[in-house]
Amino acid sequence: MDIPYKKLDGKKVLITGGAGFIGSALIRRLLLNTQAKIINLDKLGYCSDLSSIDNLNEQIKIKKRYKFFKVDLSNESATFDILNTIKPDFVFHLAAESHVDNSINNPKLFIESNILGTFNLLQACLDIYKKKSITERNNFRFHHISTDEVFGTLGESGFFNENSNYDPRSPYSASKASSDHLVKAWHHTYELPIVITNCSNNFGPWQYPEKLIPLVIHNALQWKEIPIYGDGRNVRDWLYIEDHINGILLVALKGEIGTNYCIGGNGELTNLKLVEIICDYLDDVVPKESSFRELITFVKDRRGHDFRYCIDASLIRDKLNWKPEYKLSTSMKKTFLWYVKNQKWCANILKRK
Ligand SMILES: NC(=O)c1ccc[n+]([C@@H]2O[C@H](COP(=O)([O-])OP(=O)(O)OC[C@H]3O[C@@H](n4cnc5c(N)ncnc54)[C@H](O)[C@@H]3O)[C@@H](O)[C@H]2O)c1
Numbered sequence: 001m002d003i004p005y006k007k008l009d010g011k012k013v014l015i016t017g018g019a020g021f022i023g024s025a026l027i028r029r030l031l032l033n034t035q036a037k038i039i040n041l042d043k044l045g046y047c048s049d050l051s052s053i054d055n056l057n058e059q060i061k062i063k064k065r066y067k068f069f070k071v072d073l074s075n076e077s078a079t080f081d082i083l084n085t086i087k088p089d090f091v092f093h094l095a096a097e098s099h100v101d102n103s104i105n106n107p108k109l110f111i112e113s114n115i116l117g118t119f120n121l122l123q124a125c126l127d128i129y130k131k132k133s134i135t136e137r138n139n140f141r142f143h144h145i146s147t148d149e150v151f152g153t154l155g156e157s158g159f160f161n162e163n164s165n166y167d168p169r170s171p172y173s174a175s176k177a178s179s180d181h182l183v184k185a186w187h188h189t190y191e192l193p194i195v196i197t198n199c200s201n202n203f204g205p206w207q208y209p210e211k212l213i214p215l216v217i218h219n220a221l222q223w224k225e226i227p228i229y230g231d232g233r234n235v236r237d238w239l240y241i242e243d244h245i246n247g248i249l250l251v252a253l254k255g256e257i258g259t260n261y262c263i264g265g266n267g268e269l270t271n272l273k274l275v276e277i278i279c280d281y282l283d284d285v286v287p288k289e290s291s292f293r294e295l296i297t298f299v300k301d302r303r304g305h306d307f308r309y310c311i312d313a314s315l316i317r318d319k320l321n322w323k324p325e326y327k328l329s330t331s332m333k334k335t336f337l338w339y340v341k342n343q344k345w346c347a348n349i350l351k352r353k
Contacts, residue, residue, distance in 0.1 A: 001246050001250070001321070001322065001323075002321065003033075003246065003249045004253050004254065005030075005249075006034075007253050008035075008036040008090065009034055009035040010035060010036070010037075011037070011089040011139075012036075012037045012039060012086060012087065012089050013030060013037065013038050013039065013088060013089065013091075013092070014041060014083075014086060014088035014090065015027055015030075015038065015040050015041070015092045015094065016073065016091070016092070016093045016094055016095035016121065017094035017095030017096060018038075018041065018042050018068075018094070019042035019049060019050050019068075020042070020047060020048060020098070020208075021204070021207040021208065021241070022094055022202060023092075024049070024052050024053055024206060025052075025204065025241050025245055026092060026094070026245055026248060027040055027066070028053060029245050029249070031053075031056055031060065031065065031066060032056070032059075035065070036065070036090075037065050038066045039066075039067050039068075039069065039086050040053070040069070041069050041073075041082060042071075042095060043071065043072035043073070043095070044070050045097070046352060046353045047349070049206065049208075049349055050068065051345075069086075072117075073118070073121050074116045074117045074120065075120075076120045076123075079117075079120040079121055079124050080120075080123075080124045080127065083121075083124035083125060084124070089136065090139075090143075090252070091121075091125055092143045092145065092248065092252065093142065093144045093145060093183075094145045095113065095117060096113060096117075096175075096179070097109055097113045097175075098172070099172070100149075100170050100172045100173075100302070101210075102172075103170055103172035104170065104171060104302070104304075107171035107175075110172055110175040111171075111175055113175075114172075114175035114178070114179050115178045115179055115182070118144070118178075118179035118183065122182060122183065122192065125142055125192060126192055129192060137193070140193055141195060141257075142186075142192055142193065142194045142195075143195050143196075143197070143248065143252045144195070145196075145197055145199070145248065146176050146179070146180050146196055146197065146198045147176050147198060147200075148160050148198050148262065148264065148309045148311055149168065149170070149172065149173035149176065149309065150166050150168050150173055150198060151164040151166060151167060151168075151198070152165075152166075152167030153167075153306035153307045153308060153309070154307065154310060155307065156308070159310050159311060159312035160198075160262060161262055161311070161314070162198075162259075162261065162262055166180070166181075169304050169306060170304055173306075180196055180198075183196055184196070184258075184260075187257070188258075193257045195251050195252060195255045195256070195257065195258075195259060196259075196261070197247060197251050197260065197261050197262075198260060198261070198262050198263070198311075199239065199244050199247065199311075200236070200237035200239050200267075200309060200310070200311045201237060201239065201309070202239055202241045202244050203239070203240060203241065203331075203335050204240055204241030204242065204335055205338040205339070208349060209339075209346045209349065209350055212274065212275075213274075213278065213335065213336070213339070214339050216275055216279075217336060217343075217346075218339070218346045218350075219295065220282055220292045220295055221282070221286070221340070221343055223288070224295065226275055226279070226292075226295045226296050226297060227298075227299045228275055228296060228297065229271065229298075229301050229302045230298070230301035230302075230305060231272075232271045232272025233272065234271050234308065235269065235307070235308035235310065236268070236269065236271065236274075236308075236309055237264045237266065237267055237268050237311055238268075238332075239263065239264055239265040239267055239324065240265070240332075240335075242326060243263075243265060243324040243326055246325065247261070247263040247322050250316070250322050251316065251320065254320050255320065256319075261316040261319075261320070262311045262312065262315065263311065263313055263316055264310065264311025264312075264313050265328065266311075266313075266324075267324075267328045268308075268310055277332065279293040279295070279296070281333060281336050282340070285337070286340060
């Protein structure tokens with residue numbers, strides 16, 4: 001995949017939410033492949049973890065090219081201050097509260113972080129953007145990382161694409177949909193050069209163990225029940241995190257300003273099927289007297305549980321030559337093994353909540 005990394009060399013690249021699952025993967029990729037100056041801005045919430053970035057020090061010297069700032073984007077003056085100090089050339093906005101169940105229990109936090117936080121960031125970016133020279137403006141991008149959940153739910157067939165109507169149904173997806181609308185409005189009204197990506201479910205290492213794959217493995221290895229909502233027939237479109245990062249970078253560096261791109265890998269699985277695949281994998285790798293499948297327990301369905309998400313990624317494929325590079329079964333096995341080997345990390349990060 002032809003990612004023009006060189007475009008970022010020497011640039012000040014701000015990544016919000018860089019202590020989270022996807023943000024930290026983006027930072028690792030950029031530190032390893034560019035000479036950009038990376039600024040990570042994160043409030044350090046319960047799911048944040050910087051060890052995957054700090055670990056890079058063993059491979060490369062990151063000290064001169066990487067800075068972390070603890071900032072909560074819902075704090076307007078703190079956001080303005082830091083943006084005016086950094087004056088980034090490029091912004092990747094990933095900071096968000098991201099767990100649907102938490103949004104059902106505490107929606108206010110999602111309004112504050114995902115909507116107000118995005119508003120504050122957009123205003124601060126616009127403030128610095130206006131002070132830039134024409135050349136600097138031409139090179140500036142605000143890349144908003146969003147989700148397919150903003151489009152609501154699909155039936156047994158069909159796909160979401162860039163023309164799908166917004167129809168969010170959980171407080172999380174409604175807050176992300178609102179932030180997408182704000183980003184588009186700041187482009188149309190104030191001409192801020194933005195791009196948006198709406199991606200399907202990601203999997204990979206370093207994901208907080210409240211999300212399905214790490215949660216299942218963590219519970220199973222302690223021989224605890226593996227809870228599955230409803231009848232387990234809900235479908236998600238799974239994509240390996242490195243494929244998402246490829247898509248983000250292609251859109252940021254080659255995408256058309258003002259456009260949103262859907263990213264997904266046709267990795268459709270029902271939740272039950274995915275959990276069975278994990279159990280069968282564990283049966284092979286860490287066999288017990290009984291199968292891990294015995295731990296599967298169906299629990300009361302999540303309120304407003306979307307039935308199916310699936311992405312038609314033809315725009316990013318046709319225009320930017322993106323396609324998933326990693327085979328689903330291989331990257332899943334690699335990911336499962338990472339969690340088997342890193343249970344200590346899972347236990348430690350869960351203790352902090
Ligand atoms: N994980 C997925 O499958 C997926 C799929 C599509 C899109 N996304 C989007 O990608 C982005 C990153 O997702 P993730 O899975 O890495 O989430 P995550 O929960 O692992 O990380 C989010 C990070 O954002 C930080 N954050 C939250 N609110 C903040 C605030 N107000 N100020 C500063 N920092 C704040 C948190 O502390 C955390 O470190 C989110 O915007 C999410 O909506 C995720």
